[in-house]
Amino acid sequence: MQFKNDAKVYTSDEQEVGKIDRVVIDPITKELTHVIVRKGALFVQDKVVPISLIDQTREDHVTLRGDMSDYESLADFEERHFIVLDNEEAPTFSLEHAQPMYWYPSGIGTGFSPYIPQKPYFVETRRNIPEQTVAVKEGAKVISVDGKHVGDIEHLFVDSETDRVTTFLVSKGFFLKEHLFIPIAWVAEFGENEIKLAVGSRLLERQARLIETMRELDNMQK
Known part of the structure; x- marks a missing residue:
């Protein structure tokens, strides 16, 4: 896949x-x-x-x-859940949180809306994915072991029988002059926005140069 x-x-x-x-x-x-x-x-x-x-x-x-x-x-x-805080958990609310008073023009009557305290709450966001898994974004950055942003993920390849990721394709750009296939064994850490590799940028650069040279030789033979 x-x-x-x-x-x-x-x-x-x-x-x-x-x-x-x-x-x-x-x-x-x-x-x-x-x-x-x-x-x-x-x-x-x-x-x-x-x-x-x-x-x-x-x-x-x-x-x-x-x-x-x-x-x-x-x-x-x-999924978002609204969690109501109890008296001990709730922070002290200052007057700036109070509901403002409203003025009504004459003929309709004047008055104000009394402040009705609301129970404080916070919003908890839960993700419906298995524990310890990572939801990697499309186009996540690829970072070498020496901290260089070498490209972004463009393509992911998965073994259909085991559902294990085998390789991914890294975009070419300022650092890599060619697209590069990265084996999953080179991945040290998965994050939502980036994947960290266990290999350095020099190795990746040499790999990209080799691909470029092979392409040039192939074009010369045509």
Whole structure:
């Protein structure tokens, strides 16, 4: 299987439901457990789609199994819960939090709305992905062991039998003059916005130069 940045996701009867926004990876086993589909034509919220629901993938096209009844039960990626604080947990509210008084023009009457204290609360956001997994964003930065931003993830490749990530494709740019395939064994740490490698930038630069040289030799032979 392969997952490209911004790949569109379709139902089995080719209705577009959204686009790939993140991939959920277990950093220990390197298994891809879910993908996060960005809300779109059919999904009103970002949805967590288990890998078992994916039928096939092409470069920029992901097809799901099942029908709409299967998709209705998909969990939202994020859920917000309002937690009311008790008297001990609540901070001391100053007058600046009080509800303002309102003035009404004559003929209607004057008055004010008394301040009615509201119970303080905070918003807790929970993500519906397995514990210890990481929801890696599309286009996440790739950082070498010596701290250099060598490129961004463009493409992710997964073994269809084990669901384990095998390699990913890094974009070319200021540092890398060629796209570069990075084996999963070179990854030291997964984060939401970046992936840290266990190899240095010099090795990656040599790899990219080698690819460039091989391409030039191939063109000369044509």
